[in-house]
Amino acid sequence: MEIHKPKPIHNWRDFLKEYAIIVLGVATALAAEQAVEWWHWRGQVAEARGIIASEMANNLNNAGFQLSARSCIESRLNEIGRILDHASREGNLPPMGLLGTAPRLIFSTGAWDSLVASQTASHFPRGELAQLAVSYNIMQKLETYSPIEQQTWYELGAMTGPGRRLDPASEAELRKALSVARGFFQITTQLNYRLINSVSQRNLPYNQADLQIIAEAKRYQVENVPGNATSSSTACRPIGAAPIQYGQAGGLVPSPEAVAKSLTLLPGGK
Numbered sequence: 300m301e302i303h304k305p306k307p308i309h310n311w312r313d314f315l316k317e318y319a320i321i322v323l324g325v326a327t328a329l330a331a332e333q334a335v336e337w338w339h340w341r342g343q344v345a346e347a348r349g350i351i352a353s354e355m356a357n358n359l360n361n362a363g364f365q366l367s368a369r370s371c372i373e374s375r376l377n378e379i380g381r382i383l384d385h386a387s388r389e390g391n392l393p394p395m396g397l398l399g400t401a402p403r404l405i406f407s408t409g410a411w412d413s414l415v416a417s418q419t420a421s422h423f424p425r426g427e428l429a430q431l432a433v434s435y436n437i438m439q440k441l442e443t444y445s446p447i448e449q450q451t452w453y454e455l456g457a458m459t460g461p462g463r464r465l466d467p468a469s470e471a472e473l474r475k476a477l478s479v480a481r482g483f484f485q486i487t488t489q490l491n492y493r494l495i496n497s498v499s500q501r502n503l504p505y506n507q508a509d510l511q512i513i514a515e516a517k518r519y520q521v522e523n524v525p526g527n528a529t530s531s532s533t534a535c536r537p538i539g540a541a542p543i544q545y546g547q548a549g550g551l552v553p554s555p556e557a558v559a560k561s562l563t564l565l566p567g568g569k
Contacts, residue, residue: 343419347410348504351431354410355498356509358438361404362491363516364532367523369488371535372401374525376481378538379455383473386465394462394541399533400452401484403445406438430501437494441487448483451476460545 375398386392411431414420420428454476457469505513523532530536 344422345504347414347419347423349506350410351414352503352505353509354407355434355501355503356505356512358406359495359498360512360516361402361406362441362494363513364404364519364523365402365487366491366495367516367519368402368532368534369484371399371523371525371530371532372484375399375534376477376484379458379477382458383470383477387470390465392458392460392463392465395459396539396541397459397533397547398452398456398538399536400456401445401448401480401487401534402532403449406441408435408438408442411435427501430497434494434497434501437490437497441490441494444483444486444490448480448487451480451483455480456547457545459542459547461541461543463545 379398382393382395414423455473458473519531522530523535524530525535526537527535528537
C-alpha cells in the first residue's frame with residue numbers, strides 16, 4: 300500500500316497543501332470509523348427491539364388473559380360474599396368445592412433488564428427508551444402485586460371443605476381476605492389495562508409468531524365467562540363438589556399420571 304510521504308516544504312503554499320492532505324486523510328479515517336460504529340449500533344438496536352417485541356408479545360398475552368377473566372373473578376368474589384353472609388346468619392359454612400383463583404402469570408422483563416444493563420440502551424432514542432420504561436414499570440408492579448393477590452385467594456380457600464361451624468374469628472379473617480382480594484383485583488385490572496394501552500402506542504417490530512401470541516388474548520374473551528366448565532381460568536368454572544377434608548384450597552394440579560409422564564421427558568428418562 301502506497302503511503303503519502305510529505306514533500307520538502309519550501310514555502311507556505313507547500314505547507315498548507317501538505318497540511319490539508321494530512322487533515323483530509325485523518326478526517327476520512329475518522330468518518331469511516333464512525334460510519335462503521337453507527338452501522339454496528341444500528342444493528343444492535345434493531346436486534347434489541349425485536350427481542351423486546353417478542354417479550355412484550357408474551358406479556359400482552361398474559362395481560363389479555365387476566366383482563367378477560369375479570370368478570371369471572373368479580374362474579375366469584377360476589378358469590379363468596381353471599382355465602383359468607385348466609386353462613387354468618389346460620390353459624391355454619393356449607394360444603395364447598397374449589398373456589399378457583401385469580402390468574403397468576405409471570406410477566407417477563409429479562410430483555411428489558413439486559414438492555415438497560417448494556418451499552419445498547421444509550422443508542423436508543425431517548426423518548427422511545429422512556430416510553431418502554433413506563434410499560435416495564437407497569438409489569439414490575441404486576442409482578443409485585445400478583446403473588447399478594449394469590450395469597451388472598453388461598454386464604455379464602457379455607458372455606459373449601461365438607462362444612463363446619465363458622466366462628467367469629469374465622470369469619471373476620473375470611474371477610475378481611477375477601478376485602479383484600481377485591482382491592483388487589485381492582486389494582487391488577489387497572490395495571491393490565493394500562494399495560495395494553497401503553498404498549499399499543501409503541502411501534503414494536505412484532506414478527507408473525509409474536510402477532511399470533513397476541514391474537515390469542517382475544518380468544519380468552521370467548522372462553523373466560525362465568526360458569527364455563529372448560530375455561531382456562533379456574534375462577535370461571537363452577538364451584539364443584541366439596542372435598543371430604545379441608546386444606547384443599549388452590550388451583551388445579553397435574554394428576555399423578557401427568558406428573559409421571561413429565562418425569563420421563565427429563566434427559567435420560569424412560
